[in-house]
Amino acid sequence: MIKKTILITGGAGFIGSNFVRNICVRTDVKKEFDFFIIDSLTYAGNYFSIEDVVNKNKNLSFEQIDLRHSERVMSFLKSLNFCGVIHFAAESHVDRSISGPDIFVETNVLGTINLLKVSLEKFKTNPQFLYLQISTDEVYGSLGANDPAFTERHVLKPNSPYSSSKASADLFVRSYYKTYGLPVLITRCSNNYGPYQHPEKLIPLMIENAKSDKKLPVYGKGENVRDWIYVDDHNDAVWEVFTKGKIGEVYNIGGESEQVNLDVVKMIIKKLGKNESLINYVTDRLGHDLRYAMDITKIKKELGWRPKKTFEAGLDQTIDWYIKNSMWSKKVLERANYTNSTN
Numbered sequence: 193m194i195k196k197t198i199l200i201t202g203g204a205g206f207i208g209s210n211f212v213r214n215i216c217v218r219t220d221v222k223k224e225f226d227f228f229i230i231d232s233l234t235y236a237g238n239y240f241s242i243e244d245v246v247n248k249n250k251n252l253s254f255e256q257i258d259l260r261h262s263e264r265v266m267s268f269l270k271s272l273n274f275c276g277v278i279h280f281a282a283e284s285h286v287d288r289s290i291s292g293p294d295i296f297v298e299t300n301v302l303g304t305i306n307l308l309k310v311s312l313e314k315f316k317t318n319p320q321f322l323y324l325q326i327s328t329d330e331v332y333g334s335l336g337a338n339d340p341a342f343t344e345r346h347v348l349k350p351n352s353p354y355s356s357s358k359a360s361a362d363l364f365v366r367s368y369y370k371t372y373g374l375p376v377l378i379t380r381c382s383n384n385y386g387p388y389q390h391p392e393k394l395i396p397l398m399i400e401n402a403k404s405d406k407k408l409p410v411y412g413k414g415e416n417v418r419d420w421i422y423v424d425d426h427n428d429a430v431w432e433v434f435t436k437g438k439i440g441e442v443y444n445i446g447g448e449s450e451q452v453n454l455d456v457v458k459m460i461i462k463k464l465g466k467n468e469s470l471i472n473y474v475t476d477r478l479g480h481d482l483r484y485a486m487d488i489t490k491i492k493k494e495l496g497w498r499p500k501k502t503f504e505a506g507l508d509q510t511i512d513w514y515i516k517n518s519m520w521s522k523k524v525l526e527r528a529n530y531t532n533s534t535n
C-alpha cells in the first residue's frame with residue numbers, strides 16, 4: 193500500500209505534541225499515514241516534547257520552519273509530497289495577545305495564508321488534497337450566564353486580539369474554499385488541558401505554583417466559566433473530522449464540562465493537599481470573556497464522536513503527570529522568554 197503523507201504544523205506545542213504522541217503512532221493510523229511535522233519552536237514549542245516519539249517511529253519526520261517566512265514555506269513545502277494538512281500552529285495565549293498583538297497577526301493570519309497558498313498549489317495536482325484548520329470557541333465571543341451554548345451557526349464576535357486573529361484565519365480558510373475550491377474543514381474547540389501544556393495557562397500554572405506553595409493568581413473574582421476538554425478527546429475528534437468530515441464544514445468540539453475558574457483552582461488545591469490561602473485575587477484580564485460553552489450536537493450526530501473523559505478523571509491524570517514530569521516544566525520555563533515570543 194502506498195502511504196499518504198500528512199503535514200502537521202505546530203506539532204511541538206501542547207495539542208500538536210499530544211496529537212503526534214497519541215494519534216500519529218496509533219497502529220491503524222501508522223499503517224496508512226506518514227506525518228511530516230513542522231514547527232518554528234517558539235517559547236511554546238519544545239522539540240523535547242516529541243523527540244523520543246519521532247526517533248522511535250519511522251512514519252514521523254520533523255523540520256523547524258516558521259510559517260511567517262513565506263519564501264521558506266513555499267520553497268520547502270512545494271518540494272515535499274503531502275496530501276493533507278492539519279494546522280495546529282499558532283500564537284495561542286490570550287494574555288500575550290493583549291500585551292503584543294502583532295505576532296498574532298503575523299503567525300495566525302499571515303502564517304495561515306502562507307499555508308493556504310501552498311495547499312492550493314498541492315490541490316492543483318491532487319484533487320484529494322485536504323486542509324484542516326484548528327480553531328477555537330473564542331471566535332464566537334462570550335456568553336452570558338444563561339445563554340445557550342455556541343452552535344456552528346453562531347456569529348463570529350471575537351473579543352481579544354488572539355481570538356480576532358483566529359477568527360480572521362477562519363475567514364481566510366473559508367475564502368480559499370469559496371474562491372478557489374480548496375477542500376477545507378474547520379474545527380472549533382473549547383479549553384484543552386492535559387500533559388505538555390505550557391505552565392502559562394490556567395491549569396498547569398496553578399498545579400506548578402501550588403506544588404511549590406506559590407500564590408495562585410486568580411483573575412477578577414474567578415467567576416469566569418470555561419468548557420474543559422481533555423486533550424486526547426480533542427485530538428480524537430480532530431482525526432474523526434479529518435478522515436470523515438464533510439468538506440467546507442465547521443465542527444464544534446467541546447467537553448460538555450463547564451467549570452467556574454475558582455472551582456477549578458480549588459479542585460487543584462484539594463488534590464495537592466494545599467491550603468486555599470494560596471489563592472491570590474489579581475487584576476482582571478482586559479476584556480475578559482465571561483463564559484464559553486460549546487453545543488456539540490453536530491459532531492455527535494454526523495461523526496458519532498463524543499468526549500470520553502470526565503473533568504475529574506482528566507484533572508487527576510493531568511496533576512499526576514505534572515507531579516511526575518517536573519523536569520519538563522522546569523525546562524520549558526527556563527527556555528521561555530517572557531518578553532519576546534519567538535526564539
Ligand code: NAD
Pocket residue numbers: 201202203204205206207208230231232233234235236237238257258259260279280281282283284285299303326327328329358380381382383384385390
Ligand atoms: P501552543 O502555543 O501550545 O502551541 C503552538 C505551537 O505552534 C508551538 O509549538 C509553536 O512553536 C508553534 N508555532 C507558533 N508560531 C509558529 C510559526 N510562526 N510557525 C510555525 N510554528 C509556530 O498552542 P496549543 O494550545 O497547542 O494550540 C494549538 C492550536 O489549537 C492553536 O491553533 C490554538 O488556537 C488551537 N486551540 C487551542 C485550545 C487550547 O485550549 N489550548 C483550544 C482550542 C483551539
Ligand code: DAU
Pocket residue numbers: 284285286287327328329330381382383384392393394395397409410411412414416417418453477484
Ligand atoms: O477556549 C479555547 C482557548 O482556551 C484557546 O483558544 C486558547 O488558545 C487557550 O489559551 C485558552 O484560552 P483561555 O484564555 O480560556 O485560557 P487560559 O488558560 O489563559 O485562562 C483560562 C481562564 O483562567 C480564563 O478565564 C483566565 C483565567 N486565568 C488564567 C490565568 C493564566 C486566571 O484566572 N489566572 C491566570 O493566571
